[in-house]
Amino acid sequence: MKGPIYMYYRLTNFYQNHRQYIKNFDADQLQGNIVSSSTLHTDCDPLAYSNAGKVIYPCGLIANSMFNGMDDASQSFVLSSRNIAWPSDKQKYGQTKYPTSDIVPPPNWANRYPNGQYTADYPPPNLSEDEHFMVWMHVAALPDFRKMWGRNDTSDLTAGRWRVSMDMNFDTLQYGGTKWLVLSTTTSLGGRNSYLGVAYMAIGGICIFIGILFSLRQIFKPRKLGDESYLSWNQPGGGLPKNKRVMVAVQEYCKTGYKPIADKPFELDLSKLNQDFIVYQNTSTPPSIKSFVTQINICDPLSITKEEGQEECKKGDYVCQKLVYNRDGKDFIAEVHNIAGDFEKSKLDPEFKSIKPEEDSKNILSGGDNGSSALVTLECDTSQSREINSYDAGEKKPDQGNNGGENKGEQPETGKEGKSGVSIFFTM
Structure with a gap:
């Protein structure tokens, strides 16, 4: 494969567009600001506070369910996590101002930290630099989606057998979905997306069919341009009579x-x-x-x-x-x-x-x-x-x-x- 090379993870049957899921985060907290208790409860419940009463950082359902099934270690083909997020998304995140002792990781992140706690040796992530997190927080519109994990803009991927190390941390069986690893590249027309192609072709076909129907109607039963008889008040039962002179000296x-x-x-x-x-x-x-x-x-x-x-x-x-x-x-x-x-x-x-x-x-x-x-x-x-x-x-x-x-x-x-x-x- 000719570079640039992009690695994606693909998930199926994962509904990131669910109403309660898509709004379960706090934008101010993601920018690094300390947020009031009432705001956290409103934006992030049930994942605003831990059982011990500490603030969950980052809070909410989206952050807690972040994909964590990829292993970055021992890569012979280097994939960078830089520039995988949209520039507009990078402006939404910052380094937290919470003291480390006041916050805990989300429940699904707990295994990454000793005793499920942030410490000086294992501090909370700097979200302004964690582009994997930014990509995940950019929720998908459809239940079958893929998100970029890494990219290599300089090297080609030679043909042969490659070994990919995966962590089995993200359980898709519990919600009846599947997960995939996708390697892709781009052309002058961009990456491959069959969904958009099918949608455009279907809508285009419908428009052509309707256009043919209108053309046939205009050929066999043309309508006079500006004909007032088609106005609603000139229709039978439309509530108003046709435009005609009906007055006489005495009705x-x-x-x-x-x-x-x-x-x-x-x-x-x-x-x-x-x-x-x-x-x-x-x-x-x-x-x-x-x-x-x-x-x-x-x-x-x-x-x-x-x-x-x-x-x-x-x-x-x-x-x-x-x-x-x-x-x-x-x-x-x-x-x-x-x-x-x-x-x-x-x-x-x-x-x-x-x-x-x-x-x-x-x-x-x-x-x-x-x-x-x-x-x-x-x-x-x-x-x-x-x-x-x-x-x-x-x-x-x-x-x-x-x-x-x-x-x-x-x-x-x-x-x-x-x-x-x-x-x-x-x-x-």
Whole structure:
């Protein structure tokens, strides 16, 4: 093998990306700082303190599980542990400031030190120089990973038999994994990584397949660029009508004798609703009051009285919203939104539908700060129907002995036969 030569250890089925594992360390302690007891418990439990009450250094699950199955002694092919860690990782570590007597090694490190204690002859490691530790602390994203143990940038590895001395300190059987020794080199394209190659090829293949589908759809069923009919409020059931001019001098449903269903003998007389309704939404932000004032007339255009110097609704508006500020008792119109009316691109479109009495209370007026379109929904409530079949054709006819009165035998009051409730909702 041509140099540079890299030696890796590979572990399988080892989940370094587990949430509780990946956050179990203290960054300040790794930089050499003395950390408070509460912080250590938060960051490193259950490996923050030993049973004797001493601080574990370095603390946490990641440090405790560091790979220790390689032996550096008696190497005839020299592998250096210098420059195996990322430069950015080296900045995270420093020499500890803890007194040696106050700290102990992690449980899995105890066999390396006399009686499992740091001493003057066996001091705690200088983490700012221990690149094996830095590499291990850089956790892997996948359960099958490899980490660099050493490198030789100057020599080639000649063909032949090589003996590698291994320590059986890292038990992979307890978690059902395996460990490997990997020798590798690099090319101008970097090292070998089949995972990235497979992932890139799979994602690329999916993109090509989707691209072919979109191309075929565009060829056989092209879509006009900028077609407004595809907008959500122009879709069936989208909640808003299509952009079309529907205004007339007086709306059809406001005329006497209007029939909401052409082939049914039901009539609606909404002429009494031919007036301007005003809805206020006030927000008090002293010293001024901000109001959204919505004016609505479902039959005739609004009565517009324009004040000098003030912006007003368009002539022919049926639904208009104004943003008004009141300060010191004076109104100032900041914005006017002509939502629907007898003009081009108006979006007021009446819609009739039936609802069940128990659902009547679920219908509410909803909207936003800025009006952009309007829908008038006239909903017929069958709860007050008496003699005739109501708008909801499936309503049960009352018993002849009651006829809607509270007492048996009573006749309904004159003029109330066949009436149904009508609810009108404005959606903006």
